[in-house]
Amino acid sequence: MADLWERFLASLAEAMALRRIKSVLEWDQEVNMPPKGARARAEHLAVVAGLEHRAWTSPALREMIESLQSRESELDPESAAILRETKWEVDRLSRLPEALVRALMEAASAGFSAWVDARRNADFSLFEPYLQRLVSLSREKADCLGWEESPYDALLEEYERGMTHRMIRELFENLAARQAELVAAIVDRQEAAGGYRRPPEGGPWSAGAQRQLTEAVLQDMGYDFQAGRQDLSPHPFTTTFDVGDVRITTRFDENDFLSGLSSSMHEAGHALYEQGMPDAWRRTPLADAPSLGMHESQSRFWENIIGRSRPFCLYLKQRAEGLFQGTFFMPDPETLYRALTCVEPSLIRVEADECTYNLHVVLRFEIEAALLEGTVSVKDVPELWNGRMRAYLGLTPPDDARGCLQDVHWSHGAFGYFPTYALGNLYAAQLCQALRRDLPDLWHRVEQGQFGDILAWLREKIHRCGRTKTAGELLTSVTGMPPSPEPFLHYLKEKFLS
Amino acid sequence: MADLWERFLASLAEAMALRRIKSVLEWDQEVNMPPKGARARAEHLAVVAGLEHRAWTSPALREMIESLQSRESELDPESAAILRETKWEVDRLSRLPEALVRALMEAASAGFSAWVDARRNADFSLFEPYLQRLVSLSREKADCLGWEESPYDALLEEYERGMTHRMIRELFENLAARQAELVAAIVDRQEAAGGYRRPPEGGPWSAGAQRQLTEAVLQDMGYDFQAGRQDLSPHPFTTTFDVGDVRITTRFDENDFLSGLSSSMHEAGHALYEQGMPDAWRRTPLADAPSLGMHESQSRFWENIIGRSRPFCLYLKQRAEGLFQGTFFMPDPETLYRALTCVEPSLIRVEADECTYNLHVVLRFEIEAALLEGTVSVKDVPELWNGRMRAYLGLTPPDDARGCLQDVHWSHGAFGYFPTYALGNLYAAQLCQALRRDLPDLWHRVEQGQFGDILAWLREKIHRCGRTKTAGELLTSVTGMPPSPEPFLHYLKEKFLS
Numbered sequence A, B: 001m002a003d004l005w006e007r008f009l010a011s012l013a014e015a016m017a018l019r020r021i022k023s024v025l026e027w028d029q030e031v032n033m034p035p036k037g038a039r040a041r042a043e044h045l046a047v048v049a050g051l052e053h054r055a056w057t058s059p060a061l062r063e064m065i066e067s068l069q070s071r072e073s074e075l076d077p078e079s080a081a082i083l084r085e086t087k088w089e090v091d092r093l094s095r096l097p098e099a100l101v102r103a104l105m106e107a108a109s110a111g112f113s114a115w116v117d118a119r120r121n122a123d124f125s126l127f128e129p130y131l132q133r134l135v136s137l138s139r140e141k142a143d144c145l146g147w148e149e150s151p152y153d154a155l156l157e158e159y160e161r162g163m164t165h166r167m168i169r170e171l172f173e174n175l176a177a178r179q180a181e182l183v184a185a186i187v188d189r190q191e192a193a194g195g196y197r198r199p200p201e202g203g204p205w206s207a208g209a210q211r212q213l214t215e216a217v218l219q220d221m222g223y224d225f226q227a228g229r230q231d232l233s234p235h236p237f238t239t240t241f242d243v244g245d246v247r248i249t250t251r252f253d254e255n256d257f258l259s260g261l262s263s264s265m266h267e268a269g270h271a272l273y274e275q276g277m278p279d280a281w282r283r284t285p286l287a288d289a290p291s292l293g294m295h296e297s298q299s300r301f302w303e304n305i306i307g308r309s310r311p312f313c314l315y316l317k318q319r320a321e322g323l324f325q326g327t328f329f330m331p332d333p334e335t336l337y338r339a340l341t342c343v344e345p346s347l348i349r350v351e352a353d354e355c356t357y358n359l360h361v362v363l364r365f366e367i368e369a370a371l372l373e374g375t376v377s378v379k380d381v382p383e384l385w386n387g388r389m390r391a392y393l394g395l396t397p398p399d400d401a402r403g404c405l406q407d408v409h410w411s412h413g414a415f416g417y418f419p420t421y422a423l424g425n426l427y428a429a430q431l432c433q434a435l436r437r438d439l440p441d442l443w444h445r446v447e448q449g450q451f452g453d454i455l456a457w458l459r460e461k462i463h464r465c466g467r468t469k470t471a472g473e474l475l476t477s478v479t480g481m482p483p484s485p486e487p488f489l490h491y492l493k494e495k496f497l498s
Helices: A002-031 A035-056 A059-072 A077-094 A098-122 A128-145 A151-159 A163-171 A175-192 A207-221 A257-275 A292-306 A310-324 A333-340 A357-373 A378-393 A418-438 A442-448 A452-461 A471-479 A486-497 B002-031 B036-056 B057-071 B077-094 B098-121 B130-143 B151-159 B164-170 B175-192 B209-219 B257-275 B290-308 B310-322 B333-340 B359-372 B378-393 B421-437 B440-446 B452-461 B471-479 B486-497
Strands: A230-232 A237-242 A244-252 B230-232 B236-242 B245-250
Touching: A002 A035, A002 A059, A002 A077, A002 A237, A002 A244, A002 B002, A002 B036, A002 B290, A035 A077, A035 B236, A035 B245, A059 A471, A098 A128, A098 B175, A128 A151, A128 A357, A128 A378, A151 A163, A151 A357, A163 A357, A163 A418, A175 A237, A175 A357, A175 A378, A175 A486, A207 A230, A207 A257, A207 A310, A237 A257, A244 A257, A244 B036, A257 A292, A257 A333, A257 A452, A292 A418, A292 A452, A292 A471, A292 B077, A310 A333, A310 A442, A357 A418, A378 A471, A418 A471, A418 A486, A418 B151, A442 A452, A471 B077, B002 B036, B002 B057, B002 B236, B002 B245, B036 B077, B098 B130, B130 B151, B130 B359, B130 B378, B151 B164, B151 B359, B164 B175, B164 B359, B164 B421, B175 B359, B175 B378, B175 B486, B209 B230, B209 B257, B209 B310, B236 B257, B236 B452, B245 B257, B257 B290, B290 B421, B290 B452, B290 B471, B310 B333, B310 B440, B359 B378, B359 B421, B421 B452, B421 B471, B421 B486, B440 B452, B440 B471
Parallel strands: A230 A244, B230 B245
Antiparallel strands: A237 A244, B236 B245
């Protein structure tokens, strides 16, 4: 048994290593690669992806899993969890025929180019046939993976295991309507208070100084620079090569230092999660979040709940003064707070404030689920999109580039991803309720820049659990209730309307 | 046949891709990796190295090679060369039993740690047993690879194919004695001329400005920043991920801007070679230099022959003035020239000037060959080393850290590597004689910063040939004579004593 277990772990380590190596190649592609390196990089990524797929679906690994399953009673709970999670990966990957995987990769590659072109020309018709192909192939993928109530469930499972289309629909039900109402009230309130303004005045702020400031804040949050680094990339992201090497990227806008700071805190939220995985699991699928929604809860927690609070503004002012002795213009805390919490319905999701953000997500979820279920057709997407934008945000996109063509996800064939963004917001608020019960002086600590016990709490309650539970199970065990929109709506009311 | 050839190229492309991926992981390790990433990186490198070895030695690839060989008459010369070079790689890798490869890797890993420790303590006895083990395993490796006159030949083949111990011995014969004589005369001459001084006065020079200056010079040399980039690392190196992605590293010393500049030009010399490989060969072993000596000829050519010439100093002064408008202190051309050509026997190879450098190499070659042939024993290395330092450079190392423990190579089990450094110097001088015949106004062009035709000549004569010939064949075809020490000795006399 011990020998079988060791051989199993060795095979697993190789499959995991190939996954991590792919991440190194992708990180370098976004951060460092010169333009003429793109052709070879695509080839190298295809080689590693092929080897990784072979490693996860090898008959030898499958046989070991079967042997171990037949003797599961001999395994301790942690080993049983490792076995279960490995089996989940293997089963899922094995259900997809190689021809379909290749067809999806090709459709995504063609789809991405077509999307770039369509967005540039603000012409949905250029993307339509590609999106049609991606929807049919994704539907085929869902059928291969298997589903009961909705084909959307099969795709969602990749990102938010344990959740179904029905569960999310119920969770989002009323959320859109109630949140839209809140937004209207908040906008009125902010106008009455003399208007909120973003970016704050007083720039420009040099990129070098912004880097110094974000690094100081990240350090205070507990991000370990011995086990990671911060670089620049056009689209900020977090990537994990190992629990000892979790890297983030950011971007600096010289006219708005808060934009880069929020982005860095968001990615650091993800990175703290990854740096906090148990070392013993690092070469197994257990060293991962149970879902993207749970991952996003960590980034949103730091970016929005902590990073857009009044106490944080007091800390930030202090911190910058200690760091720069006046050479970096830092607005007063109230101006900072107003800039960080300015609410305004807008057309573009990635620029949306924390109050309107979910509305962008709900409309995407509704449309993509309907596409997969076949209840709407691809050609109707622009009309559908614009109609919901009016309903939820009171805005009409002037063209499809600022409407249904704004996001890259569908062009990659990623259906089922969007809801995790909103779930992250809901989970974060729900977790913070529990955190405030355990740490009643939370806001005092934030004001002092004492983030240690906050991180310790997240480590103990969330990070160290890895993938031993689903997101729903984990949230229920930590907060005492299943995923709910109420804590988030309560958070918005308390923060913006009290 | 066409189908077989395509399948062969596809297998080859995968083996090459794995080699390149390993380079990406290694580059990141030197340039970016945070300390806690080291453990996983070693694991990932081991996985890729294993997969690469399997790819090169797979029975399928071997069978394709045999089938193609039996129909070689149907191949065009280029395809025949690709087949030959692939067979060379496959044969060499297949002759090494996996157990020996692993034993060598482990001995190198242990040897490296012991060497770091021994060097820190200046105590050869701490390294001696590890070096003993590395020598015996390398001797075993040589026996597996096969040799006729000297086991050294089998190891040398990896770095300088076509050369033998005897050939290098003959090439180096008299070189040491004649070069040592020249050095003495040059030192006297420089003293009589009022002394040469390095670094020049006028610093410090900020790292940012040095980066700007080196990038301008590299651009003028023809290094394509769309197909590469320059980063910082403790030990400068060049690495190739593809003909479209060839990266160099450098280091800046704020008290001596010439040190970083020379280093950048050296690496750019290597990189221009790699960027100049025919695109059609990029996924085959043909897109490589025939030997490390030939590779080093390109780096030495740019670093020393061009970069330490009077016309280059005139260009550099001009270039810096155009770039910085006085904000970067640039000494006058004669002071620059004296700093760049200051000759002084010294203990450390990597700091040696171009006149004394080969002497450091010759003594290492003599010692390592004797170790492999078993004519001296490991325990006698320090004494042997110090004796030759006295004979060639007139210096006695005060301790082994500044003597036989200074280089990392032997601790990695790399025997047969050192001579390529000196060969590079000899090849560069021999090539430059031919270049001057074809471009009589060479020095005028250098003074004007017009490096285009120089690079074009190197591209045509050397870079585009890849590995179609051995270094000796290539040099003979370009210069009309086999590798010889005479052009190099002539170059030194003309430059330093006329």
